[in-house]
Amino acid sequence: MSLESPSLIQAKAEAARTASRRLATTSSEQRAGVLLRLADLLEQRQAAILEANAEDVRAAEGVIDASSLQRLKLDSSKVAAMAQGVRAVAGLPDPLHRIQLRRDLDEGLELTRVACPLGVLCVVFESRPDALIQISALALKSGNAALLKGGSEARHSNAILLEAVQSALRDADLPETAIQGLGDRAAVAVLLQRPDLIDLVIPRGSRELVQSLQAATRIPVLGHADGVCHMVLDQAADTTMAVALVRDAKLQYPSACNAVETVLIHRGAAERLLPALVADLAPRGVELRGCAACRAIAPDLLPATDADWEAEYGAPILALKVVTDLDEALAHIRAHGSGHTEAIVTEDAEVAARFLAEVDAAGVFHNASTRFADGFRYGFGAEVGISTGRIHARGPVGLEGLLSYRYLLRGRGHRVEDYSGPGARSFIHKDKGAGAP
Amino acid sequence: MSLESPSLIQAKAEAARTASRRLATTSSEQRAGVLLRLADLLEQRQAAILEANAEDVRAAEGVIDASSLQRLKLDSSKVAAMAQGVRAVAGLPDPLHRIQLRRDLDEGLELTRVACPLGVLCVVFESRPDALIQISALALKSGNAALLKGGSEARHSNAILLEAVQSALRDADLPETAIQGLGDRAAVAVLLQRPDLIDLVIPRGSRELVQSLQAATRIPVLGHADGVCHMVLDQAADTTMAVALVRDAKLQYPSACNAVETVLIHRGAAERLLPALVADLAPRGVELRGCAACRAIAPDLLPATDADWEAEYGAPILALKVVTDLDEALAHIRAHGSGHTEAIVTEDAEVAARFLAEVDAAGVFHNASTRFADGFRYGFGAEVGISTGRIHARGPVGLEGLLSYRYLLRGRGHRVEDYSGPGARSFIHKDKGAGAP
Numbered sequence: 001m002s003l004e005s006p007s008l009i010q011a012k013a014e015a016a017r018t019a020s021r022r023l024a025t026t027s028s029e030q031r032a033g034v035l036l037r038l039a040d041l042l043e044q045r046q047a048a049i050l051e052a053n054a055e056d057v058r059a060a061e062g063v064i065d066a067s068s069l070q071r072l073k074l075d076s077s078k079v080a081a082m083a084q085g086v087r088a089v090a091g092l093p094d095p096l097h098r099i100q101l102r103r104d105l106d107e108g109l110e111l112t113r114v115a116c117p118l119g120v121l122c123v124v125f126e127s128r129p130d131a132l133i134q135i136s137a138l139a140l141k142s143g144n145a146a147l148l149k150g151g152s153e154a155r156h157s158n159a160i161l162l163e164a165v166q167s168a169l170r171d172a173d174l175p176e177t178a179i180q181g182l183g184d185r186a187a188v189a190v191l192l193q194r195p196d197l198i199d200l201v202i203p204r205g206s207r208e209l210v211q212s213l214q215a216a217t218r219i220p221v222l223g224h225a226d227g228v229c230h231m232v233l234d235q236a237a238d239t240t241m242a243v244a245l246v247r248d249a250k251l252q253y254p255s256a257c258n259a260v261e262t263v264l265i266h267r268g269a270a271e272r273l274l275p276a277l278v279a280d281l282a283p284r285g286v287e288l289r290g291c292a293a294c295r296a297i298a299p300d301l302l303p304a305t306d307a308d309w310e311a312e313y314g315a316p317i318l319a320l321k322v323v324t325d326l327d328e329a330l331a332h333i334r335a336h337g338s339g340h341t342e343a344i345v346t347e348d349a350e351v352a353a354r355f356l357a358e359v360d361a362a363g364v365f366h367n368a369s370t371r372f373a374d375g376f377r378y379g380f381g382a383e384v385g386i387s388t389g390r391i392h393a394r395g396p397v398g399l400e401g402l403l404s405y406r407y408l409l410r411g412r413g414h415r416v417e418d419y420s421g422p423g424a425r426s427f428i429h430k431d432k433g434a435g436a437p
Numbered sequence: 438m439s440l441e442s443p444s445l446i447q448a449k450a451e452a453a454r455t456a457s458r459r460l461a462t463t464s465s466e467q468r469a470g471v472l473l474r475l476a477d478l479l480e481q482r483q484a485a486i487l488e489a490n491a492e493d494v495r496a497a498e499g500v501i502d503a504s505s506l507q508r509l510k511l512d513s514s515k516v517a518a519m520a521q522g523v524r525a526v527a528g529l530p531d532p533l534h535r536i537q538l539r540r541d542l543d544e545g546l547e548l549t550r551v552a553c554p555l556g557v558l559c560v561v562f563e564s565r566p567d568a569l570i571q572i573s574a575l576a577l578k579s580g581n582a583a584l585l586k587g588g589s590e591a592r593h594s595n596a597i598l599l600e601a602v603q604s605a606l607r608d609a610d611l612p613e614t615a616i617q618g619l620g621d622r623a624a625v626a627v628l629l630q631r632p633d634l635i636d637l638v639i640p641r642g643s644r645e646l647v648q649s650l651q652a653a654t655r656i657p658v659l660g661h662a663d664g665v666c667h668m669v670l671d672q673a674a675d676t677t678m679a680v681a682l683v684r685d686a687k688l689q690y691p692s693a694c695n696a697v698e699t700v701l702i703h704r705g706a707a708e709r710l711l712p713a714l715v716a717d718l719a720p721r722g723v724e725l726r727g728c729a730a731c732r733a734i735a736p737d738l739l740p741a742t743d744a745d746w747e748a749e750y751g752a753p754i755l756a757l758k759v760v761t762d763l764d765e766a767l768a769h770i771r772a773h774g775s776g777h778t779e780a781i782v783t784e785d786a787e788v789a790a791r792f793l794a795e796v797d798a799a800g801v802f803h804n805a806s807t808r809f810a811d812g813f814r815y816g817f818g819a820e821v822g823i824s825t826g827r828i829h830a831r832g833p834v835g836l837e838g839l840l841s842y843r844y845l846l847r848g849r850g851h852r853v854e855d856y857s858g859p860g861a862r863s864f865i866h867k868d869k870g871a872g873a874p
Contacts, residue, residue: 021795021797024797025794025795103815103816105809105814105815105816109805109809111815111816116797118827118828119797119827199827199828200827200828214655217655218651218654218655220657220828238850241850244850244852245850245852247852248852248853248854252852252853252854252857253853352847356845356847357462358458358461358462360458360461360553360556360843361843362843362844363843363844363845363846364843364844364845364846365845365846365847365848366845366846366847366848367847367848367849367850367851368546368846368847368848368850368851369848369851369852369853371852371853372542372546372846372848372851372853373844373846377542377853377856377864378540378542378548378844379540379542379548379864379866390555390556390636390637390841391555391636391637391657391828391829391841392828392829394841394842394843394844395842395843395844396844404827404828404831405831405832406797406798406799406800406801406831406832407799407800407801407810407815407831407832407833408793408800408801408802408803409800409801409802409803409805409809409810410789410793410802410803410804410805411802411803411804411805411806411809412804413675413678413681413682413804413805414804414805414806414809415681415682415684415685415689415806415808416685416689416690416806416808416809416814417685417689419814420689427814427816429816
């Protein structure tokens with residue numbers, strides 16, 4: 001049971017829907033104005049924000065693990081970064097009202113397809129309080145309302161950050177109900193049963209969080225549960241490049257979803273590549289687990305078990321497997337990959353082309369680190385999340401993932417009956433320029 | 438319980454997945470070749486098709502209603518139209534492998550976003566056997582595999598049409614498992630629980646069918662349950678145009694989802710418009726139901742009840758309501774519309790602009806019949822269905838709705854660590870041309 005009654009939760013969602021209609025017709029300047037005001041407020045209120053956060057940190061010390069505590073803890077540079085991030089979102093090109101298609105169906109009968117917000121988002125995130133600011137900025141920039149549930153260990157931080165968002169909305173004469181907090185996970189559970197109230201669920205957090213939300217709702221969930229990414233080292237891989245890319249993909253940020261978990265090494269290059277990998281990674285503290293064929297070449301490796309091929313370590317651990325050929329590598333990826341990001345290292349253009357054509361994943365890379373799979377690195381200016389679903393948005397999702405569209409048709413009394421039967425008019429379907437409204 | 442065992446159903450879906458991978462890498466010519474072959478086969482096998490269909494019709498006579506029987510029944514012109522439709526789909530521009538984005542992230546590090554198939558579709562349709570051919574053509578053109586469940590009253594027709602599709606696949610040296618039939622609705626029920634096997638569910642049929650599928654699965658369902666479309670006759674509506682558009686939207690094809698169900702008439706024009714509407718529609722056999730204010734002007738109207746504002750008649754029945762102003766019309770549409778298609782008739786450009794900006798529906802029309810909401814009329818060349826969802830595709834959906842995309846990244850050993858820390862490289866994010874592969 002939620003501490004909030006179902007009728008209160010419904011009322012919040014309905015107020016969010018009403019606010020979303022208002023947001024949908026706002027100008028780019030109005031929405032950017034809210035964000036610039038929010039950035040100022042974050043800076044002005046920095047002392048109070050850090051105080052509230054300190055209260056959360058005190059209560060959490062010894063209760064949550066060190067890395068969660070690290071994510072929970074704010075300092076002046078994190079607050080400055082938050083404000084900076086909000087200003088960056090404010091400065092992005094306006095995604096709303098853009099004309100995606102403009103076509104004369106007939107003389108005087110013009111069809112346009114215009115970007116519009118999705119409506120109301122339900123966002124669930126874990127200990128990192130800066131997520132509240134980031135997702136609020138993305139929602140408002142794209143004209144969406146959002147109901148937010150943050151981690152309970154960040155409750156004081158989240159409350160003061162939410163108040164800043166709502167202040168900025170009020171100051172811009174927009175409804176503060178556009179961004180609201182939810183009291184607890186039970187409130188989320190109520191909303192997950194209401195596809196009439198919520199258009200998209202966005203989890204930002206652990207695999208368990210994503211899976212629990214996906215299992216509990218028919219509302220679309222944007223994101224990914226698993227990031228089991230592979231790197232294939234082909235027979236024709238350059239040794240130096242292969243080692244450097246595996247090191248980057250594993251160690252640059254081991255807990256990232258786009259970090260590599262399993263390296264598949266072509267049999268014909270294993271004796272060359274495997275010792276080079278071990279020599280580079282073992283001294284850097286990477287725990288290496290290998291198949292039997294790997295251990296025949298590098299006996300110091302720990303034995304890999306079947307569970308290793310499914311593992312998303314989120315840690316400096318790497319599974320290594322020798323494969324007979326590209327077919328076996330592709331089959332392994334089909335069986336164990338999570339559709340996130342898969343990479344091959346090879347100087348053989350034909351092998352690369354086949355890999356790029358055949359692998360079914362959100363990201364398929366040649367001679368590049370899997371860590372590039374990211375909305376900022378792709379140049380989207382913002383990242384809502386990374387989706388491994390095939391419907392709606394796939395891969396790193398920018399503001400575009402928070403949009404739908406409407407078809408507008410402007411006529412002069414045009415009737416369908418004039419386009420059928422003898423002597424019927426014909427459609428001309430003449431495309432004209434698309435772009436800004 | 439299905440007549441097919443769960444393991445057989447799973448095996449079918451897995452074979453479809455394997456076939457879909459093959460289809461995903463085929464050339465435009467190969468896929469178009471299958472369709473041209475299919476069109477020829479339909480013509481060559483016309484006699485056998487009509488014979489199988491006659492068997493279905495004999496068994497269904499007196500069992501299903503007249504309009505269902507009409508949809509079930511094939512004749513030589515319907516078979517010719519099927520073949521023609523398949524050739525038309527074959528001739529559409531290839532939707533696959535198109536480059537939607539091409540961007541240099543840095544020198545030698547090129548990102549492309551390339552269209553790819555969704556994978557495996559599960560399509561459920563009712564008595565119209567030509568739906569089998571149409572959806573098979575759309576699936577194959579877009580590189581998707583499909584599992585099809587047709588109406589049991591069309592079983593002989595569907596079997597012979599499916600055999601034609603599979604023959605065309607075999608003749609093109611492609612796996613016939615790309616398009617398979619499902620034995621019964623229980624087999625569909627098994628697949629609805631398997632988001633790992635099915636990427637998209639497409640219902641083609643009644644509201645009840647759509648709702649039952651939506652309620653039974655977490656897999657995305659493309660389509661719409663309701664088509665409660667409104668036409669608003671503003672104070673500044675031209676009388677002749679208003680009458681002609683309502684007539685077209687109601688009578689041109691009353692059972693279509695984009696037919697108008699409720700007409701909202703501005704109070705200031707009701708005395709002018711309502712008698713003109715009645716004079717035009719009543720003699721054409723339209724049953725007119727009005728609110729109290731309507732009946733004060735046109736006493737012959739039947740009284741409308743609250744249920745009429747929710748009704749999708751699918752028949753020559755029309756609900757009429759007088760509204761005080763545009764605000765009341767917009768509120769009525771928000772409360773009772775299904776997000777399908779909403780239209781306004783007015784000569785007042787400001788009123789039209791507000792209606793087009795504020796109504797949240799897949800189609801929002803000014804001075805045009807709601808019946809234009811259709812993939813062919815929009816110029817998509819094909820229609821997969823009409824979606825009232827906001828996620829993925831909205832409104833009439835062409836081949837685009839059967840596609841996802843992959844991000845391909847081609848580098849020369851690029852590592853993320855070179856883009857962070859002191860002396861880091863910067864991304865250049867330079868867009869280049871998109872288009873055909």
